[in-house]
Amino acid sequence: MLLENAKVLISDDSILARKQLKDLLFDLGCTNVFEANNGQVAIDTYMSEKPNLVFLDIVMPVKDGIKVTKEIIEFDSDAKIVIVSSVGTQKHLREALEAGACEFIQKPLNLKNLKKIVESMI
Template identity: 40%
Template sequence: MSKRILIVDDASFMRMMIKGFLTKHGYTVADEAANGAEAVEKYKQVSPDLVTMDITMPEMDGIEAVKAIRQMDPNAKIIMCSAMGQQNMVVQAIQAGARDFIVKPFQEDRVIEAIKKVLA
C-alpha cells in the first residue's frame, strides 16, 4: 500500500509541485491544507503516514501546527519546508518534533530522499 501524505503550504503552486513529485514516486496525497489550523484538522480526518509542513503560513504557522499534531499523535512524521535563511525556525521546528526539513526551492530528489528517510 502506498504511503499517504498530507501536504501543507499556503502557496497552491508549492502544494502542486510537491504533489507532482509524490505521485510520480508512487505516494498518495491524502489531502492538502493551506495553513496550520487546517493542517491540524486534516490530520485528524485523514491520519496520514507523513506530513510536509511549510513554516511560514497565515492563521497558524508550521511550528505551532507541528506542536498541535504531535500532541494528538506523538509518533507523527513531519517534514518541515522552509525558504532559505530560516535556520533558526528550522531548529525550532526540529525541537517541536519535526523529523527533517527541506529547503525551497525544492529539488525533487531531496524531497523524495527526506520522505523515504523519515518513513523508513
C-alpha cells in the same frame, strides 16, 4: 510500507507550492495526498486522516508550521513531520526540530532529495 499505500499531507498557503510538491510525490508513487492551505486546516486534516507523513510550510495563515507541528505532536507523538520552507534559518530549523519535526528542507525541492526523505520516513 509501500509508497503507493502511504498517506501524505501537504500544508502550504501557496497553491503553486502544494502543486509542485504533490507532482513530485506522484512521480515517486505517492497518490494518496491531502492538501491544506493554512495551519488549522492542516491540524484538522491530520486528525481526520492520520497521514503517514506531513510536509509543512513555516509561514502560513491562521497557524504557522511551528505551532502546527507542536499541536500534531501533542495529538500523535509518532507523527512524521517535514518542515518545507524558503525562509530556512538556523532559528527556524531549531524551533522546528524542538517542536517535533523530523526533518527540515528548503524550497525549491528536487525529486532526488525528496525521494531520500520520503523513503527514510515511510
